[in-house]
Amino acid sequence: MSNRYTPDAGTQVDIYRRMALLKANDERTRKLFTTGRLVSPYYSYRGQEVIPSAISAVLTDEDYVCTIYRGIHDMLAKGMSLKSLWAEVAGRVDGSCKGKGGPMHLTSLEKGVMVTTGIVGSSMPIANGLAWTAKLAGNGRVAVANFGDGASNIGAFHEAINLAAVWKLPVIFVCQNNLYGEHTTYEKTTAAKQIADRAVGYSIPGVRVDGNDPLEMYAAAAEAVARARAGEGPTLIEAMTFRFFGHVFGDDDSYMDKEQKKAAMAADPVPRFRAKLIAEGIVDEATLAAMEAAIEAEIDEAVEFALASPLPDVSELRHDVYADPSVIAEDSYA
Amino acid sequence: MSNRYTPDAGTQVDIYRRMALLKANDERTRKLFTTGRLVSPYYSYRGQEVIPSAISAVLTDEDYVCTIYRGIHDMLAKGMSLKSLWAEVAGRVDGSCKGKGGPMHLTSLEKGVMVTTGIVGSSMPIANGLAWTAKLAGNGRVAVANFGDGASNIGAFHEAINLAAVWKLPVIFVCQNNLYGEHTTYEKTTAAKQIADRAVGYSIPGVRVDGNDPLEMYAAAAEAVARARAGEGPTLIEAMTFRFFGHVFGDDDSYMDKEQKKAAMAADPVPRFRAKLIAEGIVDEATLAAMEAAIEAEIDEAVEFALASPLPDVSELRHDVYADPSVIAEDSYA
């Protein structure tokens, strides 16, 4: 890891702030799902907070992010409004997608969160297109494509990285390797010793990093973003991590290695980084406690806002299919 | 190149026999297309004769081959009957596919030529399935998947090789790298320095060989087949070659580097190997001349057979859609 990309103290605290927000938000979400106040599949990202928190610290609001069903951490770290996120998760009119998309299809244009896909692999080819527009416009933006370890075996991964490499697009391919795709282990499905090795086949840099180490993650992201902005093309980052609550919330974890899971949860990166920041004197406990309290209050407010927002009217089925709703025959709704 | 896999004199002559057959067959085909006696797109393989000739020398009739629109060399080298091939190319009832498939969709069950696809990349996932059955049955067969350099950038390539690697399937992935995909060069489309490099991403052996050198090609094929039969899994072979007559016969070659093409044609592997065999005293000129004359005669006979074979009756549209033609409503043909 090169020293060139060590985050300064302020940035480290900023990364922690994002991590704390993500952790608190996931905890709140699981709570509301558990009590039945919200109902839908929920793909908890708990345990993977470091990755987008560190990456987002090197991005601007104008940079693009494409992510997946397990992607709320990516959006929140990028700065998406908690209120419009929660209202969308609750399926309300004030949701970022008017309740039409839901937790698997969030978009936040102001923060560059362009696409959230439920199809494994599909974040990558779309990120290329966004990166291409940045290159055409010469505006210096980059696009980040998030995906899982399982997605590294699907065709879209290959096609997208090859195209990005030959066109030298400003994309960062971020594989959040949590060792499982649904219930199947990395080893059973993935022939590469490490996914980062696949970069060789595209003549681009590929690095495997500890995705639960904020400094290592930051350095990798900063280097990749710098390369992209400098016109040097894409980078493949394989960020090693773990998901604490299985594939979809409510899963039984019988398919998991219990020791592995216990160890991962014991090494929870959020309290770990918190303790490190305090131990190194970068920030004091009271400041972090106040930050965390503020986050809880912000989440309280967002949840309240969301649940107070009305449900959409059924006439909404006719809108946003095409820009002009009149092209749809009336009896298409019979 | 290891000495373990040097073909003996008889095998070298056998490889040459296949090459001579392929060359003569392509020449005859182009002639018939030029005179308008046959009409359809034709993807000449002239220049690529060595690859399947050397590979087929290490295969049995029971081994499987999946190939592509540019694949008649692969079939003939594997031993497909000239008569049923020619009758199919001419769209006649005695064609291997009763005239329904045509030159882009030939199949020859007796020789293990299972699928000829017109879709770039699609030979590979299907070859896996065949290889899997060989493994399940424990019959020692292998499956060869042929494809082009352009196909190495499509999703199916990636998915298929990864699956073959994790399941240790007895497949040989043979990339016939003729430097162009339709009219686009390798460099413009392919981020890998060499396609063989992509094997790293699947933890399998990947070799780039001179696909116009029969000994080198034989050695690579023999090693890959031996590995496959021994249960050690797939190999990716990138065989460097060149196609003399463009993408589809009749193409203008304005998109090609003229010097490159001239040099490739000057280094025509068929006369080159012929001269070498004679120079090394492996076989004498008269023997080869007789062999070539026999090949011409065999082609004469096949062409005559094909053109004498009747065209299919239109009632054939109703057959071979399903095993049982009665499932199709009569008015589906109105």
Place this chain on the structure above:
Amino acid sequence: MTDTATKTRAVTMAEAINRALADAMAEDDKVLVFGEDVADPEGGGVVGISRGLSTRFGDDRVRSTPIAEQAIIGAAVGSALGGYKPVAEIMLMNFSTVAMDMIVNHAAKLRFMTGGQTGVPLTVRMMTGAGISSGGQHGDYYEAWFAHVAGLKVVTPSTPEDAYGLMRSCIEDPDPCIFIENILLLAMAKGPQPDSTHRVPIGKGIVRQEGKDLTIVAHSRMVVEALGAAKALEAEGVSAEVIDLRSIQPWDRELVLSSAAKTGRLMIVHEATKQFGIGAEIAAVASHELFGKLKAPVHRVGAAFCAVPFSKPLETAFMPDAQRIADGARAMMKHG
């Protein structure tokens, strides 16, 4: 093949399919089962359809795959060509969009393109259906696409018995079959457990309820809604005949046309969007064959023309239901 069922204890549709796979594997060692998460270490399928199979029949024949649907269907095509009887799972129908080449250009066409030299006796299982708040990319019905492709067969059971019988028929069929499972029905549909000789012939529908005033044709979960509508209509003195198509390609023209000829009124219901759905084909054939003989125009009910929406009231309004079906029937009764 005859349609027979010996009844014993009640099972869910998920259990019936599981049993069909197990029985087929036990009877024919050429039957293979594979797809994402299908083996027991991975839970035997995301909703347990293949539970127990890898333990019983071994890792050779029952395999969890990488997330790579082209490779999955490719392996199915290749193993079918090699003489096996693969049953591949595409977890949800929307994911078939990454494997359409293998299904349409290869599985469907190889028999014809090879002049009958080869056949591709594979079965692809796909779950789908709206109603579980999974949003726009997890609940589409594309049976109309598959039915439009010569060479494919398409079945969509609505009961455990039919699921068993159709799965066994698909596996034994010499041609590629698309087996569509409604995600709600898998747990919700309960019925007698068929014995191992039970088969449902592909292409044969069934009358679920007899009636004389109008015919409602449905498949998959919409059969349940159609029966609900029929009940409501009965209370109003309208007698609806409900036909469960069970197979979409081929579909049972004889049954549908004879029923419609009898009642004089035909409605088709499906969860796919109405426009260009399979209801169009059935309506077109019926309007043609029964020209001048129907009392009312053929009526179609389908999902709204949009992606499956997330928010509950939208998702509920998106899907056809008993009320919309009954409303349509009431309007039809004003004719003729």
Place this chain on the structure above:
Amino acid sequence: MTDTATKTRAVTMAEAINRALADAMAEDDKVLVFGEDVADPEGGGVVGISRGLSTRFGDDRVRSTPIAEQAIIGAAVGSALGGYKPVAEIMLMNFSTVAMDMIVNHAAKLRFMTGGQTGVPLTVRMMTGAGISSGGQHGDYYEAWFAHVAGLKVVTPSTPEDAYGLMRSCIEDPDPCIFIENILLLAMAKGPQPDSTHRVPIGKGIVRQEGKDLTIVAHSRMVVEALGAAKALEAEGVSAEVIDLRSIQPWDRELVLSSAAKTGRLMIVHEATKQFGIGAEIAAVASHELFGKLKAPVHRVGAAFCAVPFSKPLETAFMPDAQRIADGARAMMKHG
């Protein structure tokens, strides 16, 4: 948008599309063109549709791609989201089967799933059509699939003028458009070269020939066959009205229904296989809307239910032609 054309010299459909792309690129620097072999060093497209564009507008905006249709359509979706107007080429419609996810789950749905926050104003060009001995994987028509997907628009010109006008309309449209080119028509269809203001509104058909005894609805190359049939019928005293649909999604219900109401007889012709083709939707709607008003059942003509066969006599018999259309019309004239 109005349908206007100023006529000058005759051009082929290929030239008209080329001109439409060039004019659009000249007027709006957000228009991008890409696909396999489309740039000039690669010949400007396999049949030259994009010839001259990369030379004139530069390698940034006109790009030959790897053979990777998911990446191509992904780049189109992403660049459309980023404010550009991509025109992507999928060389042949059969190859869209490897990119259906990007088209169906993403391009079509993103506007709806994002609650209108984003739109995906892309155009995908696809050639197709039987008749050139290219066998079973190079000539399919899947317009019925695309038309079934909410969010997509689908157009299928049969003349150079319409090709120009529809291409300009597709590029300017805020939603994703599938632009279907018949491979024979590209060179065969000749007509006046429209000026740069010419647009054909998406969703509007056109009467190619007026008639009073029956209405024949066709699109793409089948319009040529329908006109051929109309000519033969005229000699027999049967006056056929021929409608060129031009757009499939949305299609011009008003035009089709008013013509069919006038003539009392409706036939729909397409090169896709008849079963579950777009003719079914049109027949279903017309049979519904004109219930009791038609003199004969709606008749559909489509390709045989099999893969496109290679051998010439089979390929010829596979495709609908003027004779089959005229035969159908003669049979219809016996009714009513």
